[in-house]
Amino acid sequence: MNDGYDLIQLKLLVxxxxxxxxxxxxxxxxxxxxxxxxxxRFIVLFKTKFKIDMNTFNYYEYFDEDEFILISIFRRIFRTKKEKKSLTVEHLLSIINKGEWFEPDL
Structure with a gap:
């Protein structure tokens, strides 16, 4: 696949x-x-659609856990939540090209 096609497919998935x-x-x-x-759902579809090996992907470094709404509101107000790593479209395209998950360069 080429980057232009993959970008279109990724945009459609998002x-x-x-x-x-x-x-x-x-x-x-x-x-x-x-x-x-x-x-x-996005991670599962991304993995399936692009045939990506996501075995080393740590979901909680990028996405929050489910939590009660009151705890979520408290954390947003008082900013007690740890900042998550960024997961950009550009990095997802690099993963598609490689066929497996890898950490982005910081």
Whole structure:
């Protein structure tokens, strides 16, 4: 596959799961203010659609755990949540090209 085709397919996947269609290479997928069910679904579909080996992917370094709504509100107000690593569209394209998960360069 080529990068242009993969980018189109990735944009379609982001739109299908999150309902967002205005993305570019710098879009941080895990900062789209989405719910955990959508995040889970996105990772599963991403892995399946692009045939990616995600065995070394640590979900919780990029996405939040489910939590009670009151705890979530408290953490947002008082900013007690640990900052998650960014997962950009550009990095996801690199993963597609490689065929397996790898950590982004910082």
């Amino acid at each position: 739109n299908e799961v999150f309902g967002i269609d205005n993305i570019n290479l710098d879009t941080v997928v895990n900062k789209l203010q989405t719910v955990s069910e959508d995040n889970d």
